[in-house]
Amino acid sequence: MKPRWPLAHxxxxxxxGLSARLLAQSATRAGLRVAALDIFGDRxxxxxxxxxxxxxxxxxxxxxxxxxxxxxxxxxxxxPHLVGWVGGSGLEPLMAQLCGEPGLPxxxxxxxxxxxxxxxxRRFFALLDxxxxxxxxxxFERPASAESWLLKLADGCGGTHIQPAAALDAxxxxxPDAVPSVVPDAEPHAVPDTxxxxxxxxxxxxxxxxxxxxxxxxxxxxxxxxxxxxGFAEQLTCAIGDRDFVHAGSIGPIEMPPPAAARIEAALDxxxxxxxxxxxxxxxxLFDGAAFDVLEIxxxxxxxxxxxxxxxxxxxxxxxxxxxxxxxxxxRPPPSASLALARRPRACAGQQxxxxxxxxxxxxxxxxxxxxxxQCRDVPxxxxxxxxxxPVCTLLVRVTPAGAVQHVxxxxxxxxxxxxxxxxxxxxxxxxxxxxHS
Numbered sequence: 159m160k161p162r163w164p165l166a167h168x169x170x171x172x173x174x175g176l177s178a179r180l181l182a183q184s185a186t187r188a189g190l191r192v193a194a195l196d197i198f199g200d201r202x203x204x205x206x207x208x209x210x211x212x213x214x215x216x217x218x219x220x221x222x223x224x225x226x227x228x229x230x231x232x233x234x235x236x237x238p239h240l241v242g243w244v245g246g247s248g249l250e251p252l253m254a255q256l257c258g259e260p261g262l263p264x265x266x267x268x269x270x271x272x273x274x275x276x277x278x279x280r281r282f283f284a285l286l287d288x289x290x291x292x293x294x295x296x297x298f299e300r301p302a303s304a305e306s307w308l309l310k311l312a313d314g315c316g317g318t319h320i321q322p323a324a325a326l327d328a329x330x331x332x333x334p335d336a337v338p339s340v341v342p343d344a345e346p347h348a349v350p351d352t353x354x355x356x357x358x359x360x361x362x363x364x365x366x367x368x369x370x371x372x373x374x375x376x377x378x379x380x381x382x383x384x385x386x387x388x389g390f391a392e393q394l395t396c397a398i399g400d401r402d403f404v405h406a407g408s409i410g411p412i413e414m415p416p417p418a419a420a421r422i423e424a425a426l427d428x429x430x431x432x433x434x435x436x437x438x439x440x441x442x443x444l445f446d447g448a449a450f451d452v453l454e455i456x457x458x459x460x461x462x463x464x465x466x467x468x469x470x471x472x473x474x475x476x477x478x479x480x481x482x483x484x485x486x487x488x489x490r491p492p493p494s495a496s497l498a499l500a501r502r503p504r505a506c507a508g509q510q511x512x513x514x515x516x517x518x519x520x521x522x523x524x525x526x527x528x529x530x531x532x533q534c535r536d537v538p539x540x541x542x543x544x545x546x547x548x549p550v551c552t553l554l555v556r557v558t559p560a561g562a563v564q565h566v567x568x569x570x571x572x573x574x575x576x577x578x579x580x581x582x583x584x585x586x587x588x589x590x591x592x593x594x595h596s
Contacts, residue, residue: 174245177198190241297366369444464509521540527584534553
């Protein structure tokens with residue numbers, strides 16, 4: 159598709175998050191120039207962006223530093239023809255402050271009130287009850303028996319904030335006075351610490367009963383007071399250390415029984431009407447083949463955007479971020495023709511994070527090989543030190559026909575084996591100890 163503007167005069171958009179790559183690449187499809195703000199600075203992120211800013215907290219922590227983010231946003235505010243900035247995953251603890259921060263570019267997403275309505279647990283689950291939208295049992299007091307309960311932080315992302323409630327019992331047994339029996343309310347400016355083995359005194363959290371069913375997500379665009387459903391995806395998780403629910407990727411679009419799909423879309427319509435959600439959002443839920451239970455709303459663009467852009471590129475020739483910008487700037491819903499095409503996908507896509515099975519340093523040969531590989535994304539820079547359990551890159555596959563979930567899983571497994579072997583063969587001998595994970 160021909161760019162809407164000559165490149166030198168195209169508007170800028172800033173995209174920020176733990177990783178800004180998928181937002182940056184989606185923006186380039188719309189012919190926009192990009193300023194990317196994230197903690198990795200991966201090679202394909204820098205290729206898609208005219209400017210890249212490091213907003214990491216340093217010390218090896220995979221977290222966004224608020225001061226560096228604010229400074230970077232203040233800098234990009236001076237870029238010519240900047241339409242605003244979009245936030246991705248990892249900014250959840252900071253959004254209440256950022257929405258009111260003076261001197262920053264226009265934020266293109268949900269306002270603070272809409273975010274609070276779906277991210278503050280007491281408000282959100284009360285709203286679900288009022289709208290008669292099903293969800294697993296929740297409690298704001300420590301259950302008498304922790305079995306079958308999880309402890310979650312409201313501002314967490316990626317599943318790293320989820321742990322069995324029994325882990326809190328172990329802390330209570332060791333130091334009863336350190337653990338409150340009631341989980342505190344979320345405060346507008348509270349920035350929670352990393353999850354537990356400590357008290358929850360400053361963390362807006364809650365307990366949720368473990369539900370049953372297949373973990374799925376729905377991607378939708380809020381506009382005109384309703385949810386315009388893009389599609390459904392299966393969520394992939396894995397265990398890293400003592401965290402059993404770490405987000406590891408997704409597969410989709412997948413088919414849902416029409417009656418269930420209609421009920422979920424009606425629930426999302428009701429939530430958009432009540433909260434004012436705009437732009438791209440996603441809903442995580444459990445589905446047992448007939449009934450569904452809502453887990454949470456991610457009030458920001460989701461990584462599953464990549465699935466729909468990959469499976470149905472003809473439906474989104476300008477990328478899904480363009481639809482997000484249209485909804486946030488002009489209240490414009492996605493084109494009906496695009497939605498119709500997206501609901502008749504010709505392919506199924508899968509993405510999976512490859513976590514390092516052992517520590518290694520990225521060689522130039524490994525980085526170059528991944529950059530040339532069309533099934534690799536988030537390609538690390540040469541010289542990057544990656545510790546065991548940290549993300550190496552994202553694997554992305556496309557399989558026909560649509561709905562071929564098992565074929566997607568097989569393709570992801572094959573690609574994982576190739577990249578793990580590449581780690582072995584493309585690095586110096588002293589990093590060639592990764593033998594048994596292919």
